[in-house]
Amino acid sequence: MTEIRLFEVRYLGRAKTRMDGSQTAYGWARGSWSVAITKAALHAWFGVSSRPGEAGTLYSTLGVQPTAGADEIKKSYRRLAKQWHPDLCREADARSQFQAIQHAYEILSGPKRAKYDAGLTLQASLTANRGAGAAIDDEYGYRAPLRCGHIMGKGTRQGSRFIMTEILQWTDIFDARGQMLVSSWIYGEDKPSERWVMP
């Protein structure tokens, strides 16, 4: 039975292919990997094309749709910059991710955006099997731009896990002092690392 549930996801992993063939990202909530979000749901939420051969875009880097306004782009940039700042995020590729976010914002917040959109139009005109750029997924699976948050979505319960197939809302986690959660998982450690920062 389809339900709508809200989870406080303290860390969201990569969307990988599971043994049953599904492609899901496990979320750490309520002390266990109690929620799994499908890759399709993540792609839809963060504006990523799921068509084979199509590249990620600067919009998907910032987790916004190509139709996003300037305010939304700025808001998303600030949010992601906090999550991936190398001084706050302890993941190994935090610096490169942060640079990619800055690069995306530099293009999409300025006069180059129109030209970039024109380039996307040209790119989209190519057929999928000619290839339009690098795949959005790397060998480890798709990683969403955000790794934590209060995530509300539709899905079904399978055993002890809620499988979320559609994301309805995703907001940051704040503590009583108004600080925002930044979550990262360092390779080799047995749990995510959490830091609270002023937004």
Next chain:
Amino acid sequence: MRGALSKFDPNQLVKGSLADIAKSRGETLAESFLDADCIVIVDVSGSMESEDAAGGKSRYKVACDELAALQSTMPGKIAVIAFSHEVIFCPNGVPLNIGGGTNLAGALTFAKAASFGLSSSVTANRTTPNPP
């Protein structure tokens, strides 16, 4: 005539083409397009197969040779669009040989959508466009 044209491999990557630049930088075509200054629209209709250019070359081969030289000297600055009865963006720098009619209006409409921020567009065409 078709045999001569088949020497051009549409999968070939011209040095300095948008796809070549994108590949070397590890970026998407849309990002490599940011540095482009010019769109070159190339007629690849059936008439371009005529081997009446200097040295007995086809008009198509001459156009491809000149485009390759241009992209090599101006890497990442040229976006190539090929047209006949249809219009195709050719990021590898080689205008795809399509044959058929000449839909110049369609090509210009397509190019207009991609012309933001570009200083110019150039049309290489040797025939009379099809009537609208």
